[in-house]
Amino acid sequence: MLTSTVFFGDYTDLSASNNIVRPAWARLENGQLSVMTALVDSADVLHISEAEQNLPMTLDQNYPNPAVTSTYISFKLRSAATVSLKLFDLLGTLHASLLERKFLPAGKYVEELDLRGKNILPGVYVYPLITGDKVVSRKMVVE
Secondary structure (H helix, E strand, O other): OOOOOOOOOEEEEEEEEOOEEEEEEEEEEOOEEEEEEOOEEHHHHOOOOHHHHOOOEEEOOOEOOOEOOEEEEEEEEOOOEEEEEEEEEOOOOEEEEEEEEEEEOOEEEEEEEEOOOOOOOOEEEEEEEEEOOEEEEEEEEEO
């Protein structure tokens, strides 16, 4: 039986933006130094509950969180759907509507929520993604 070992070396840098993580590392093999990187979509590696795996969509944690002036909310649709994406406080008051019953094909989407000028006070908010009768929601903190 043939086995192989993969050695990633010493991580020298790590950056993240829009739910994409990019590690960078050096590898020394047979006297030759290589610098390597990769793109890792956090939605592909984050734990998704069994109940969420059966939904027609996934909703990622906003970035940055806590949000100060703006934040990004990303989601994936496994098939075409009509979606709504809104922002509510914990009392159920609607503060922003990013998408309102918009038909979108399957794919990954990123929506920017600009907090400036919207009178959104510091606190905890909920942003549900709604497709038909299915809802997935996450919490965000606004500073």
